[in-house]
Amino acid sequence: MVKIVKKERLSEQVLRYRLDAPRIARKRKAGQFIIIRPTQDSERIPLTIAGANPDEGWIEIIFQVVGRTTFLLSALNEGSYVLDLAGPLGKPTHVEKFGKALCIGGGVGVAPLYPIICALKAAGNEVVSIIGARSKSLLILENEIKDQSDRIYTATDDGSYGHKGFVSDIFNSLNNANEIFDVAYVIGPVMMMKVVSSLTIAAGIKTFASLNPIMIDGTGMCGGCRVTVFNETKFACVDGPEFDAAGIDWKELMNRLNSYKLFESEARQKQHSCRLEGVDK
Ligand SMILES: Cc1cc2nc3c(=O)[nH]c(=O)nc-3n(C[C@H](O)[C@H](O)[C@H](O)COP(=O)(O)OP(=O)(O)OC[C@H]3O[C@@H](n4cnc5c(N)ncnc54)[C@H](O)[C@@H]3O)c2cc1C
């Protein structure tokens, strides 16, 4: 059992939890994640470690309520306990002094991007961040990212905040103004990562994307997170989650994610009807 020492709502559907996990706080590095099981009858899901304090012994997760398990997690109160978690998992982000780094995040992908931005800044890079969401109420961590970036741009699909349109539009403007970057990190929905990385790669920027296939054990045993990179089979939980975007088989990743949609929608509907009946299970 792991205690929720702090619970904070960042937007309507996005929460930040501080969890009492001293051993993970000591070991974790940017880019790593945990597998968490909030309650006895919930699934195990991966969430990025968004921050940590080894002296005080806590880690932070930031998550969007999208389905049954994230809903069950969101229903827990400050001071209560999640059933179990394992971590830190995955390979840490490769961080060095590249020069000028471009960090592009979409939706809740901004949460896993944040620790990478911090690590790139701490390594002495100039950091330019572009973050986007469907609308202003879903845009998260703007102030935190502003503090760690030399420049920040924002975009919303509906124009309720920042540029009206996509993060890729902002990259195109910077690229058209002949701005040069030494490396790019892209995290967000699969389609967004596919589109943005095709643009950054075409502009000659070495680009890394953090992949989000279904993960179950998080230790390379179940094969659930299989992806193909440069025609080789990789397991995102142990070989990633970040990969060189130039080699990612995006079509396969989208097909594999889509194959679970029916089950996820059934679980969401079941959750919804339980809530309507006041039987939260
Ligand atoms: C390495 C990694 C890090 C992640 N970090 C974050 C984060 O920091 N914050 C955040 O909000 N989300 C993060 N995610 C996504 C998060 O795991 C899913 O939103 C969550 O699993 C949804 O579960 P659900 O039951 O609430 O929703 P469901 O309705 O079951 O699923 C909604 C969508 O979430 C994804 N998903 C569902 N189950 C899993 C699973 N077991 N493994 C991976 N993806 C799944 C699928 O794309 C699915 O379509 C991360 C995913 C990965 C792979």
Ligand code: FES
């Ligand atoms: S989650 Fe099982 S092999 Fe990666």
